[in-house]
Amino acid sequence: MGQSNDVPARDVPPTPPRLAAGGLVAGGRYELLRQHGGMSGQAFWEARDRRLDRTVALTFVDPLPGEQPPGSATGVLDRTVALTGVYSDGLARVLDVIRGRAGGIVVTEWIPGQSLAAAVAAPDPDSAVRAVWGLSDAATISEEKGLVLGLDSPDRVRLTEDGRAVLAFPGVRADVDSRSDVRGLGAVLYALLTGAWPMDLPEGSDAHGPVDGRPGAAERDDDDELVDPTVAGSGVAPDSAVLAMRSLDGTAVSSADTVRAMVASELGSVPGSPSAARPAAAGVGGTAGSGQAPGQSAGQSAGQSAGRSAGLGSSTGSDLGTTRGADRGANSGAGASGDASDSEHWFTAAEPTDPDVQKRRWQIMAGVSAAAVVAIVMLAVWMLGALGGDRNDTPLSAQLDAIERAAQASRESATASPQAEGSGDGSGASGSDNEDDAEKDDAAEKKADASPIEVSTVTSWQPAASNGNAENSGSAPNVVDGDPSTSWSTDTYRDQFGTGPGAFKPGIGLMLTLDEAVEVRVLELSAEEDIRFEVRASESANPTSLDDTTRLGSGRVSDGEATVEIDAPEEAEYILVWITRLGTAGPQAYNATVSEVELLG
Structure with missing residues (x-):
């Protein structure tokens, strides 16, 4: 009698069947x-x-x-x-x-x-x-x-x-x-x-x-x-x-x-x-x-x-x-009953439109089209007159970004000038310099009196209605690890953040969860790009919209650093760093990289 095989067949993984053309x-x-x-x-x-x-x-x-x-x-x-x-x-x-x-x-x-x-x-x-x-x-x-x-x-x-x-x-x-x-x-x-x-x-x-x-x-x-x-x-x-x-x-x-x-x-x-x-x-x-x-x-x-x-x-x-009827469609010849001829009746023909109604529709469409053509021609002429003087190879998005930065600087200058003129001491520029020095001294004193606030977790966040997602949340904790060589970055976008028709999303944020609810008086941020941001307080780690948060202050990164002093702090367990404007990484390329965020209270 031959020797039996004690190894059960189910212990041997089966070999997948060999497939061949014609099979x-x-x-x-x-x-x-x-x-x-x-x-x-x-x-x-x-x-x-x-x-x-x-x-x-x-x-x-x-x-x-x-x-x-x-x-x-x-x-x-x-x-x-x-x-x-x-x-x-x-x-x-x-x-x-x-x-x-x-x-x-x-x-x-x-x-x-x-x-x-x-x-x-x-x-x-x-x-x-x-x-x-x-x-x-x-x-x-x-x-x-x-x-x-x-x-x-x-x-x-x-x-x-x-x-x-x-x-x-x-x-x-x-x-x-x-x-x-x-x-x-x-x-x-x-x-x-x-x-x-x-x-x-x-x-x-x-x-x-x-x-x-x-x-x-x-x-x-x-x-x-x-x-x-x-x-x-x-x-x-x-x-x-x-x-x-x-x-x-x-x-x-x-x-x-x-x-x-x-x-x-x-x-x-x-x-x-x-x-x-x-x-x-x-x-x-x-x-x-x-x-x-x-x-x-x-x-x-x-x-x-x-x-x-x-x-x-x-x-x-x-x-x-x-x-389930999935065989119907462009590549199928079967209807619900499998009859190939049924596919010819996939669409139901609409009833014919009254000729007078159709004529009025064409007249309206022709009028609207003519108005649109006139508007487009006028816009083209205006753009050629405004932009056609000197050839500029800079992408339009970068030009608009530069214009916005210049406008922002102009607004800031206009805001500062009346304050300097209203000092009443006749000191002019010297008085303005003295005020700047005094503000710097106040900021240094406020920072010296403040103490670091512990952050337990950090995630990226954006409103539920925004396009895309809150990217790269896994690297968000890098901004509070005390190591400037690690960072969190946004994706690179072809258009700047904003609410206009060309913007992909209004912004993106870093949500910092604190160990307990405290008053944040100073926020310091280190970033590679010249970004703009807001500091906001939130009642939860995942608010539905920006309206569910409270704006505490705003900042702009200059030379890789930004300090925001919060004049009216609120007790909060969640602090949102809401980035409203990205840095320019190249032609039609915008992103932001944040290496460190420090909170002081």
């Missing part, structure tokens, strides 16, 4: 066509849905090597199913999630066009920024919902026939986060600009060979630093290169929302952007899909996104495509 999976429903890459625990395939006769994308999710099934595969499937609540042209629609004992399959709509590798074989820097708009929108919406897109490999990305980058093979791993999505956005943009991939490939990528190959590794200098796209590529605009490098850095830009705003700013106006046309709820008929991307016609948007939200919602079950 059938999911009970014979899907026929594998072409492999598009993958990594450890995931494989990306183009396949044909034999039941509905359409092309789909399949992401096979298996346990990682050495794991007992289902291992990490369950988490990947759960996180990917959650993306059905993200409506954006930058993310392929999830049609179905098939779960098995050892893993599962994510079925998504097929994105016609070409792989990222094929697209960057002949880079087109002029269209690169526009291409990542939808992808940055998808990453932003995911971040807003507390989700992660999972932009970790060039294999996941395809470009549509009209040149939009789309996450075509979603499969959210456990080791990715929103910051890695930002880096992924930068990597896709870098690849589109230069034709090379700037990040390390995920582990196990070599075992999966995409049919189009992969972009080559990006060039690095002698210090192992990534070569700037303007050097690595040909005809790359400096602004596009800055956007890619800052996103890849992972610290200069920490939010996908900031990347999307920078992309929008780079493109100028972004009419009908996906964020402006997101549906309020899933399961609504009609065209409640994602909006129209820059440079995309209304017809393209409707044809590619119709039915994107049909019955998806936040389902966590399998067969999302058939039982």
Whole structure:
């Protein structure tokens, strides 16, 4: 009698099935066509849905090597199913999630066009920024919902026939986060600009060979630093290169929302952007899909996104495509009953408009258009007359910033002059100097009498209604660690803080939590940039808006230092340093870095 094997079969991790073109999976429903890459625990395939006769994308999710099934595969499937609540042209629609004992399959709509590798074989820097708009929108919406897109490999990305980058093979791993999505956005943009991939490939990528190959590794200098796209590529605009490098850095830009705003700013106006046309709820008929991307016609948007939200919602079950109506849309030929002819009646025709009503509408539109044209011409003439004298290559945003600084200095000078004239002692400038000396002596005396106030925690904060997020909160405690070499920084913005139409947000703050409620009489701040800020008291660590705080004073950093003396201090347990104006880091580049904040009471 032969020797028996005492090791239970379940102790041996099963080997994932070998996939090959022509093979059938999911009970014979899907026929594998072409492999598009993958990594450890995931494989990306183009396949044909034999039941509905359409092309789909399949992401096979298996346990990682050495794991007992289902291992990490369950988490990947759960996180990917959650993306059905993200409506954006930058993310392929999830049609179905098939779960098995050892893993599962994510079925998504097929994105016609070409792989990222094929697209960057002949880079087109002029269209690169526009291409990542939808992808940055998808990453932003995911971040807003507390989700992660999972932009970790060039294999996941395809470009549509009209040149939009789309996450075509979603499969959210456990080791990715929103910051890695930002880096992924930068990597896709870098690849589109230069034709090379700037990040390390995920582990196990070599075992999966995409049919189009992969972009080559990006060039690095002698210090192992990534070569700037303007050097690595040909005809790359400096602004596009800055956007890619800052996103890849992972610290200069920490939010996908900031990347999307920078992309929008780079493109100028972004009419009908996906964020402006997101549906309020899933399961609504009609065209409640994602909006129209820059440079995309209304017809393209409707044809590619119709039915994107049909019955998806936040389902966590399998067969999302058939039982929940998600198979309907531009890439599907099945209605609720699976009849291909039903797709022709997806939209309901509107009743014809009365001719007289239509005529009046055209007259009104013509009048408004004529007035708008006149206004635009007058504005253009005025601008040419005002600015056309001498050519100035300084970016307009920097010019406006300089004008604002000059105006502020003028206002401060006008405020100081009457005080000097009203002294009544006839001393003139000498009297003003004496007053300044007296104020400095008072400040020194007040500081000498004050004692340091202990700060327990520091976080970044912004009003709930502000765009983006309160970035880099993890490094906020650096401002009270007593070490000037450590600091907290904002993201880098293309426009100055403010409340005008061009401003991304009104400001950002550092919320200091004290050990107990005390009166703060002096605040000292050290920063690298010439920033402006307010000192405010708050009743909580996370107020909803700035109106929930009390303004105690304001300051402006000069030569790296600022001291704010609070004339009417209030007892408070929470002190907000609210930054209202950033320093200028370069052409159309604004940020702030704060190294130390000290409170005295």
